[in-house]
Amino acid sequence: MNTIDLRSDTVTIPTPAMLQAMMSASVGDDVYGEDPTVNALQEKVSALFGKESALFVPSGTMGNQVSIKTHTEPGDEVIVEEEAHVFVYETAGPAILSAVQLRTVRGTRGMLSADQIRETVRPPGYHLPRTRLLCLENTHGRSGGVVLPVKDLRTVSDYARGEGLKIHLDGARIWNASVASGVALRDYGSCFDSLSVCFSKGLGAPVGSMIVGDRAFIDRARHFRKIFGGGMRQAGFLAAAATYALDHNIARLADDHKNARWFAESLMGLSQLEIDLDNVQTNMVIMDVKRSGRSQREVLELLAGKGVLLTPERHSGIRAVTHLNVSRTDVETASKVFHSIFQ
Numbered sequence: 001m002n003t004i005d006l007r008s009d010t011v012t013i014p015t016p017a018m019l020q021a022m023m024s025a026s027v028g029d030d031v032y033g034e035d036p037t038v039n040a041l042q043e044k045v046s047a048l049f050g051k052e053s054a055l056f057v058p059s060g061t062m063g064n065q066v067s068i069k070t071h072t073e074p075g076d077e078v079i080v081e082e083e084a085h086v087f088v089y090e091t092a093g094p095a096i097l098s099a100v101q102l103r104t105v106r107g108t109r110g111m112l113s114a115d116q117i118r119e120t121v122r123p124p125g126y127h128l129p130r131t132r133l134l135c136l137e138n139t140h141g142r143s144g145g146v147v148l149p150v151k152d153l154r155t156v157s158d159y160a161r162g163e164g165l166k167i168h169l170d171g172a173r174i175w176n177a178s179v180a181s182g183v184a185l186r187d188y189g190s191c192f193d194s195l196s197v198c199f200s201k202g203l204g205a206p207v208g209s210m211i212v213g214d215r216a217f218i219d220r221a222r223h224f225r226k227i228f229g230g231g232m233r234q235a236g237f238l239a240a241a242a243t244y245a246l247d248h249n250i251a252r253l254a255d256d257h258k259n260a261r262w263f264a265e266s267l268m269g270l271s272q273l274e275i276d277l278d279n280v281q282t283n284m285v286i287m288d289v290k291r292s293g294r295s296q297r298e299v300l301e302l303l304a305g306k307g308v309l310l311t312p313e314r315h316s317g318i319r320a321v322t323h324l325n326v327s328r329t330d331v332e333t334a335s336k337v338f339h340s341i342f343q
């Protein structure tokens, strides 16, 4: 049986062309700053986002955690949208690594308003924590890969900066946001003091993320990357995969978005599933299975038994993600499997 793996866009396997690019990379010791492929990638990505500097890190989690550490002092408070990866899926990293307090705020499809920030920022006072940083995520995974509108981001960013806050974006899938919205990466970049972006999700590289920001921020982040164990030596082999991914795999994300949309629409007639089509904006489809009378686990097992892999999402949801190892034929086959179970 041919398995169709819709669990995540992180499951992609490097193509022969990407492996070839990795094998022919020039490398050096990146902890000494001597890896030419890493240095070129850092310059390329900082230019894409209109920032002064960038730092290659092994993972999106490290990108977020090093950024939080770099922006804050122990005891600071960080405002974070309550469904954000950095709060839900990073195993309390900010509490452990940065000794900061996370203040969660419920967003609307991942977005917070300037009013919500206004209500949340602490006034100065010796008995209060200092609100230091705001973290957002674009695309927003737990809402189903929705794109945060750049107009709203600009408004919130202006407000937060006016309050003296720094603002960080978890941009693991910023490429998807840019392709879906037509907004340039540098326009997203200008809304944030730092961004963490990933090459190992929809872009199909095996490993690697990048922090971008101004030069002083990245110099300090380099110090914390070393403390967190993220200093890599001949990392150029990995940077070559990321460079290949940037050069070849951004525009094709539109195909993943079309496949996700097609898949969601093909399931709309199934009354046992609830899907909010307005949230299907990029490469994810979240569906609620409670009307099927089956548990989330039962549904996932049934689907897996027929060769279609998805992940659980919140209590009664399941999530499908399209990516470069999933073709239109694959989503058609997956749709037939759904129809055979939920008809």
Ligand SMILES: Cc1ncc(COP(=O)(O)O)c(C=O)c1O
Residues within 6 Å of the ligand: 010, 058, 059, 060, 061, 062, 085, 086, 137, 141, 170, 172, 173, 198, 200, 209
């Ligand atoms: C939105 C978001 N941020 C950060 C991460 C963390 O990336 P990594 O798995 O590379 O640590 C993920 C992982 O899927 C993610 O979806």
